[in-house]
Amino acid sequence: MKVFRGLLDQAKPHFTKGGKLEKFHYAYDAFETFLFVPGDTCTEGTHIKDGIDLKRTMFTVVFALLPCLLFGIWNVGHQHFAAAGEFPALAAGFVEKLLLGLTVVLPMVVVAYSVGLGIEFAFAIFRDHPVNEGFLVTGMLIPLIMPPTVPLWMVGLATAFAVVIGKEAFGGTGMNILNVALVARVFLFFAYPPYMAGDNVWISGDPSRFVDGYSGATPLAVAYSGGLAALDKSYSLETMFWGAIPGSIGETSVAAIGLGALILIGTGIGSWRIMLSVILGAAATGLLFQVTGIRPYSGVPPHYHLVMGSVLFAAVFMATDPVTAAQTQPGKYVYGLLIGISGMVIRVLNPAYPEGWMLAILLMNVFAPLIDHGFISANMKRRNARALQ
């Protein structure tokens, strides 16, 4: 601790008024306030404040993402080896799978954080305000929603696009309308579609290594064409629950997502209302499709729908972003339900998009202010009615 204080104090004169690096003051400030909560005191308003701050909040979300990250690292390795017929059993080759997964995922995490934080630092210096903590979570989310085979330069490009256009153009942390991580993904989805969808992108490694006939099809792809019958042949409910299936890096394991959800709800950081409504909306729509016998996904029951694809990851980590979600309490239920419904509609009925949550959440991000407006207006009407009494 004294080491850090000493280093910081040595560097400080360069970054304060009159120092050579005065312009980069907020870059220094970001490191100083990361290591030490400043010894400021309340100058106005309340004389005491709650211990919670944005750094602790963001850290809690990153902590909740760790199960998905760790499982995802292992799963990337598992899919890689299983496709080539090596270590097909779950318990086999644990270390090899982990190491391979690290070589795929860790560079993505590094690229996302360096590009994103680099841009955030640049904007902070240019606009002369402190570096805000919002990207600490986005930088972890971006790799988790990417397929394992996406090239690193694409991750970097998408992060840059998302931070500049999706966030800083609106005014930075707290001002964005669209979920920043989803903007990154949707950018790649529309700019480089063959790298983001299809059967070939979910398993890392040279496809010529694959065992004959091994398909990298996700459960969604299988269920889309063959319905419940085909699904039961390839993936059991149990496998889909634990998550040893092809898919984006962090989204496959219901167990890992569930652990993350418990952390977010238990600490009060993530809105359980949004998570619950998304799941209910999706399940209800899935049930509707099942009983009406819609052709794709025919016969697939709602609980199967929930363990396939990215619906749970989206519900727990993406829809709950407080800045872009509905901000009124009743609004959160409406917002979540509409995400659940529209995401399922896109997944099942739309032939062009295999999965719907990225688009559903971005769409409802745009509608969130309108949803809130409805409830705010109702509040104002109630106030007027009380006044007339």
Added chain:
Amino acid sequence: MAQLVRDSAIIKLTHGLNLKLLGSAPSLRLALPPSATFALKPVDVLGLEPIPRMLHQVGDTVLAGDPIFASKATPEVIFSAPVSGEIVEVRRGAKRAITEIVIEAGRHVDFRSFPKPRLESRDAIRQILLASGAWALLRQRPFNTFADPAVTPRDIFISCFDSAPLAPDSGFVMQGREEAFLAGLRALGALTAGNVHLGVAPNSIELFSRAGGAKVHTFDGPHPAGTVGVQIHHIAPIAKGDVVWTIKPQDVAIIGTLVTDGIFDARRTVALTGPELTRTGYVETRLGAAVAPFLIGNLKSERVRLISGNVLTGKKVQPVGHLGQFDDQFTVIEEGDQPEFLGWLLPSYPRPTLSRTFLSYFLSKREFAVNSNPHGEQRALVMTGEYERVVPMDLYPQHLIKAILFRDYDQMEGLGIYEVVEEDLALCEFACTSKQPVQRILREGLDWIRGEA
């Protein structure tokens, strides 16, 4: 046991937080040397000009109840001396605004005599309140300014319990002042066309329930259930154009003494509280007392913050300063001016919190030592639902704050800016993850709307 009178069912409020801090005042009166000086603070009075009209000068000897200064815009509203003695200093702040008018107290208090009013006469009671300076004890909602004598209020509201952190126990404070309180209630009743409402806690003393013509409402819930703004919202909300008055129970007793005895006896029982005081308790003093006697041999360290009022809404004072116009509490906490290594990740000491990311949240019975460190820096608003958790009203506080920030007049009105003042939303400022200055923003909004009207 006498039958307690309640005019309505208990109003249960769930949103809010009782901040349990170390250093509460036990129910005993401390024998402290009396304050040598007392001060009037024009800055405490909202709606007053920064430089009001001085009615006496430095060097004048005054009686308790003599007029000291008056509002220039509303000349009949005067502010009078809480003690007798000599005006020794007029302290000024930025742009020569008057911050304190300091009176050196005599050995005992000599009161100016006012003719006692014929009771129940609205004009006579108005007359004596204005002449004696006791009018200054009344505050007006919306905006929390001093009461405008030209307007008859729709109702008068008195909160008979203070739920703020370490606040004085109103039952103990009002001991021995029952007759004065009831006389004051009767006098106030003559001033309004509507009712006098008392907001009481479930375990309140019998005095408040006896009420004498006032309506009694019981509120059961955590802070801010004791703030009069929350109570007004649940009893008879303020609409655009409504004017209501608020006053604290001790000041009702001051008015009672005024109408029965004809003197302005500005007594205050003040609670000395806070983790950094060695001896806490109550002290019998007067409005605007110097805080120096509270500190003699009583501070645990030198790095302390002295607060006139409570930790949420109080004002910082210097050791040579005085209590605020309306304050009946004095709190001393530690200055939190030490940096904390990785403090946001690994807090090095327990602190009161609304966040379940801290173990402290689950230690709900524990009393906390607190300091003035904000535990983080100001950021844009990110989290939602935090403010609503501590506002027990049908109101969207975060949206109201945002409407004020972009000066949307219609939204501010529609979202209830007339219903709140700083103390009602102070817990939002405590709880805010983004450390936004909620009370300052609200005051700016209130002043802006008052200017626009």
